[in-house]
Amino acid sequence: MENVVTRFSPSPTGTLHIGGARTALFNWLFARHNNGKFILRIEDTDVVRSAEEYTQVIIESLQWLGMDWDEGPYFQSKRLDIYRKYISILLEKGRAYYCDCSPEEVERKRKEAMAAGKKPKYDGRCRTRNLGPGQGRVVRFRAPDFGTTLVQDVIKGSISFDNSELDDLVIQRSDGMPTYNFAVVVDDLTMGITHVIRGDDHVNNTPRQILIYEALGATPPVFAHVPMILGQDRTRLSKRHGATSVLAYRDAGYLPEAMVNYLVRLGWSYGDQEIFSKEELIEKFTLENIGKSASIFDPEKLLWLNSYYIKESDPDKLADLLLPFLERKKYPISDRNYLERAIITLQPRAKTLTEMADMMDFYLLENIEYDSKAARKFLKPTMIPVFEDLIEKLRALDEFTEEKLEKVFRNTSAELNVKLGKIAQPVRVALTGRTASPGLFEIIDILGKDKTIRRLERALEFMRNRKEKQAP
RNA sequence: GGUCCCAUCGUCUAGCGGUUUAGGAUACCGGCCUCUCACGCCGGAGACACGGGUUCGAAUCCCGUUGGGACUACCA
Numbered sequence: 012m013e014n015v016v017t018r019f020s021p022s023p024t025g026t027l028h029i030g031g032a033r034t035a036l037f038n039w040l041f042a043r044h045n046n047g048k049f050i051l052r053i054e055d056t057d058v059v060r061s062a063e064e065y066t067q068v069i070i071e072s073l074q075w076l077g078m079d080w081d082e083g084p085y086f087q088s089k090r091l092d093i094y095r096k097y098i099s100i101l102l103e104k105g106r107a108y109y110c111d112c113s114p115e116e117v118e119r120k121r122k123e124a125m126a127a128g129k130k131p132k133y134d135g136r137c138r139t140r141n142l143g144p145g146q147g148r149v150v151r152f153r154a155p156d157f158g159t160t161l162v163q164d165v166i167k168g169s170i171s172f173d174n175s176e177l178d179d180l181v182i183q184r185s186d187g188m189p190t191y192n193f194a195v196v197v198d199d200l201t202m203g204i205t206h207v208i209r210g211d212d213h214v215n216n217t218p219r220q221i222l223i224y225e226a227l228g229a230t231p232p233v234f235a236h237v238p239m240i241l242g243q244d245r246t247r248l249s250k251r252h253g254a255t256s257v258l259a260y261r262d263a264g265y266l267p268e269a270m271v272n273y274l275v276r277l278g279w280s281y282g283d284q285e286i287f288s289k290e291e292l293i294e295k296f297t298l299e300n301i302g303k304s305a306s307i308f309d310p311e312k313l314l315w316l317n318s319y320y321i322k323e324s325d326p327d328k329l330a331d332l333l334l335p336f337l338e339r340k341k342y343p344i345s346d347r348n349y350l351e352r353a354i355i356t357l358q359p360r361a362k363t364l365t366e367m368a369d370m371m372d373f374y375l376l377e378n379i380e381y382d383s384k385a386a387r388k389f390l391k392p393t394m395i396p397v398f399e400d401l402i403e404k405l406r407a408l409d410e411f412t413e414e415k416l417e418k419v420f421r422n423t424s425a426e427l428n429v430k431l432g433k434i435a436q437p438v439r440v441a442l443t444g445r446t447a448s449p450g451l452f453e454i455i456d457i458l459g460k461d462k463t464i465r466r467l468e469r470a471l472e473f474m475r476n477r478k479e480k481q482a483p
Numbered sequence: 484g485g486u487c488c489c490a491u492c493g494u495c496u497a498g499c500g501g502u503u504u505a506g507g508a509u510a511c512c513g514g515c516c517u518c519u520c521a522c523g524c525c526g527g528a529g530a531c532a533c534g535g536g537u538u539c540g541a542a543u544c545c546c547g548u549u550g551g552g553a554c555u556a557c558c559a
Contacts, residue, residue: 022559055556114557121556130485132556149557167488176486176555184557191559213552215487238489238552245551260488273495280496283507302496305552309494312509322522359522420518435518447520 015047016055017476019073019080021193022054023065025255027072029308030210030240030248033274037237038208039078040275040296051083054195056188058088072257074269077289085202087194094189097197097227098150098182106226107182109148110137133179139406150183152193152223160218165235165298167211172218180219192216196223204232208298211236212247238278238305249307255308264336264364266324267316277306286319290313320363324360326351331365336368342375349374352457356449373443374457379466381473385446390470392478397427397434398441398471402464411460413452420451442471 017038042049051073053394055061070084087094091298101107112133133151142148146415154177162170182193189305199207214236224231242252249255260270272287279301281287289296302400321329330350337344344350351375354367361367371380420438424431435451442454442463455463 020559024559054559060558076550087503118556124485160489169489172486178537179556186557188557190557195559210553211488213554216559236488241552243494247553278495283497284493285508304489306496307494309509312495315509318522357521360520393491416519424518431518433518439519445520449520451518 013267014205015045016050016203017042017047017208018052018083018199018202018204019078020052020054020198021069022060022166023062023069024057025065026249026258027069028255029274030255031069032072032076032257032270032305033240033277034208034210034237035073035078035204036076036271036274037235037296037301038206039080040292041080041206041298043209043293044296048084049078049083049206050204051085052085052198052202054191055086055088056172056191056194058186061088063188068256075261075307076257076271076358082202084299085198087198087328089191090194090198091189091202094183094194094197095187097193099191099256101152101182101223101226102150104226105153106151107150108138108140108179109144110179111142111145111148112136113147121301130176135179138179140236148184149181149185151179152182152219152226154179154219154222160221162214162221162234164216164217165233165251166238167214167236167350168301168302174222174351177219177222182223191399192219193223195433196220196227198222198231200227200229204234206233206298208235208237208421211238211356218387235301240277241305241307243307245305251343252308253310255457260313264366264368265313266320266332266364268324269313269320271361273313273316276296277308278302286316299411315361319360321364321367322358324358326354329354331357333364333367333371336364337371337375340372342368342371343374343377349457356453356457362447370448373448373454379442379444382446385444386473389440389446390474390477391437392474392481394437395471395478396476397423397437398467398474401434401438402467402471405460405464405467408460411456412439413450413456416452416455418458437470438467442466 019035019038021027021035027035039049041047041477049169053066053069066084073080098107120134124131128390137151138153153175160174160176162172164170180192183188183189198204217234221231236444240248242248244252257270261267268289271289273293275287275292275296276285279296281295281300314411330347333350333354334344353371357367357370361370401419401423404423408415408419420431420434423432426432427434436446439448439451442448442451442458448454458466
């Protein structure tokens with residue numbers, strides 16, 4: 012396809028959430044797949060609800076996910092003269108008119124119509140009054156009274172609407188700002204958007220927009236309405252469904268690759284394939300493979316993908332990403348090599364960076380804290396001679412490699428005629444404070460001789476104290 | 484209420500009239516591996532909403548029912 016131009020056009024009235032991010036992703040992928048252009052446009056015509064900080068959040072979210080834009084961000088609030096120009100064109104053509112009905116009045120009529128079981132539609136009172144501009148007046152688009160408007164949707168097929176169902180919608184508010192349905196049309200038209208990919212909560216707006224294109228003598232772009240993402244209760248995703256903002260996932264220790272991979276598979280598929288690199292997505296993404304039905308956001312699968320990408324990531328890269336999490340926990344940062352070796356042991360175990368930071372404690376903290384249950388169960392006075400023996404053997408060991416260490420422990424277990432686990436668990440508790448950890452020999456190897464022996468001695472002391480208390 | 488959309492395992496999905504005892508992934512359960520926990524590997528359970536057609540043949544096409552969702556603003 013040639014000269015594809017797509018856009019992502021969020022309104023800065025909140026953070027970028029899962030649904031918006033996926034819409035952006037589809038637009039971005041489609042543009043990149045077709046060697047086209049991707050434009051970022053901020054739809055801030057709602058002065059009351061828009062806030063500049065949200066624009067920043069949206070930009071930060073897109074950057075985090077690795078979506079770059081070729082133009083923009085454009086702000087609708089800075090394009091007012093353009094909208095005015097198009098308003099006057101419509102006014103001149105007789106396709107729009109001024110209206111001085113007050114919002115209260117319109118609302119009242121709407122309610123009356125509802126109560127009478129009729130369509131709650133603007134009654135067209137000002138259609139023929141030939142009003143000019145003035146205080147408190149809006150501009151309405153003159154919708155046709157009959158005929159049908161066909162929406163040719165790439166995903167849903169063709170959808171037909173009766174024009175008689177359509178309202179004379181307000182296209183310019185009394186404060187002079189354009190409304191959404193009008194501003195999108197003017198923007199998409201003037202920015203040369205060829206494909207509008209957006210949530211299917213917009214399908215009902217599409218016939219109105221097509222009518223405006225036609226009134227302007229322009230050809231509408233190709234529409235692709237993507238099914239929505241719903242919460243576990245099958246309703247529109249909102250705050251009550253827990254974390255839905257993209258940045259919240261970044262802060263919870265998710266990798267952008269995992270988020271992108273998860274998002275793209277929500278509604279789009281490529282046979283049985285689950286894992287996609289960004290390059291692969293650009294190569295394989297097409298609108299044809301987008302499904303028709305809404306999907307439910309499943310945090311569990313996202314988590315799985317995240318753990319997958321943590322396992323697959325380069326330790327060096329993970330170290331960079333992990334640093335802020337360690338700082339947050341106020342852990343002392345060790346040298347880079349030590350950190351990366353520790354990370355490697357945690358990669359198959361941590362599902363998020365937050366988890367990884369939590370698991371990192373015994374590597375970084377000098378004085379580890381024993382889990383009380385673990386200490387009670389494994390650091391028993393009966394282990395004193397075993398620990399004494401181990402300390403001696405480890406002191407004598409000149410090469411602290413996994414292989415040599417394993418030999419030491421296996422020998423000891425053979426000499427004492429006990430299973431390796433009987434020795435390994437108490438040592439694990441002594442070194443990590445917990446009963447679950449990476450492999451014992453890798454830990455010792457990384458911790459090094461000094462730290463290991465210090466911790467074993469500390470455990471020894473702990474057990475001796477316990478013995479005294481037990482037998483006074 | 485009206486308009487519009489949607490309907491395969493709990494969830495994400497493959498399937499585009501016969502190759503299907505409906506495939507994969509996740510979650511769940513069991514086993515193996517094993518110094519613990521994970522990872523990994525092997526196995527199990529689990530779905531075509533329902534009813535009519537069309538057809539030699541339907542998860543796939545048509546109609547209806549039911550269910551779900553979106554929209555119905557001087558929000559986007």
